[in-house]
Amino acid sequence: MKKSIGVLLLVLIAIGCENSDKLTFEPLQIVGEDCATCPKIDIDVPKAIDDTAIANTINRSTEEEIIAYLSFDEEEDIENLNDAIASFTSSFKELATRFPEDTIGWEAKVDGEVVYEDENVLTLAMDTYIFTGGAHGYGATTFLNFDKTKGIELENWELFEDLEDFQQLAEAKFRAQESIPQEGNINATGFMFEDDEFHLAKNIGYTEDGIRFVYNQYEVASYADGPILLTLPFKEINKYLKNKVKS
Known part of the structure; x- marks a missing residue:
């Protein structure tokens, strides 16, 4: 009985340490x-x-x-x-x-x-x-x-070590996801990026699946298109982050 109680206490302590942050x-x-x-x-x-x-x-x-x-x-x-x-x-x-x-x-x-x-x-x-x-x-x-x-x-720019390099990666991933040719106008398939140049979403956040971009309605597409989402896994972008995520 004492052994069981001791094991339970160790488990509770471990859980408490895990959630202490x-x-x-x-x-x-x-x-x-x-x-x-x-x-x-x-x-x-x-x-x-x-x-x-x-x-x-x-x-x-x-x-x-x-x-x-x-x-x-x-x-x-x-x-x-x-x-x-x-x-x-x-x-x-x-x-x-x-x-x-x-x-x-x-x-x-x-x-x-x-x-x-x-x-x-x-x-x-x-x-x-x-x-x-x-x-x-x-x-x-x-x-x-x-x-x-x-x-x-x-702020968004404070999330990254090198914002310019990260934006290049994000554009390549966005083009691949949305079937936009890697070379040529970013608006070639109907998007509405200002000045025909890719930019990061106004809303960028950490999620359990990686860094997520949310282009809300009207930001780069019409209302009917709804929000445009792009999620980049941490394993692919960790080197760009100021606060890196432990794998």
């Missing part, structure tokens, strides 16, 4: 007002609850991103999430009052999750859908990358 999150779930003249607002994102600099950075960056989604009036000074929700709601109510017969319900949905974490890097992916009238709404994926050791959010 992971941050702790709880769900942050917010819904808007429920009324006939209210937009539908549904927010479900992770909130870091550790008392650390990186946890504060993650929560601040997440909130700022959501505020940007909900800020319908660019001139309005919005400082927190509650103000952003109130602004989005009041903008819809004002429109519904002015055009009661023509106004279609607005919608804002934000779903977030941690898609990658090791001892150095954490990536949070946010899937959003915003509808404020028109033929259709707009959905997008946003990656937020964080350096856990420095307690900061990372």
Whole structure:
């Protein structure tokens, strides 16, 4: 019996050590007002609850991103999430009052999750859908990358040792995936890269499968084409990364 307890303790200690570099999150779930003249607002994102600099950075960056989604009036000074929700709601109510017969319900949905974490890097992916009238709404994926050791959010260029060399590799992989000839115009098959030159996606993030690029709708293709995804395995690109992934 004592031997069994000892083995169990060793297993629990091993699991604790294995997960010691992971941050702790709880769900942050917010819904808007429920009324006939209210937009539908549904927010479900992770909130870091550790008392650390990186946890504060993650929560601040997440909130700022959501505020940007909900800020319908660019001139309005919005400082927190509650103000952003109130602004989005009041903008819809004002429109519904002015055009009661023509106004279609607005919608804002934000779903977030941690898609990658090791001892150095954490990536949070946010899937959003915003509808404020028109033929259709707009959905997008946003990656937020964080350096856990420095307690900061990372820009895309800060992910790589040599961005120029990496971009050349990414273009070759993109052309191969999308059946675009390696030589010739990047838009030869119907893409819409600005100035006919390949560029990395605005949203790049670590995932368990590798570094993922998400070209959201309208970024390099039409709305009907949907988002364009490219995932490069770590074993192929690890040498280009500043924060390398252990195999």
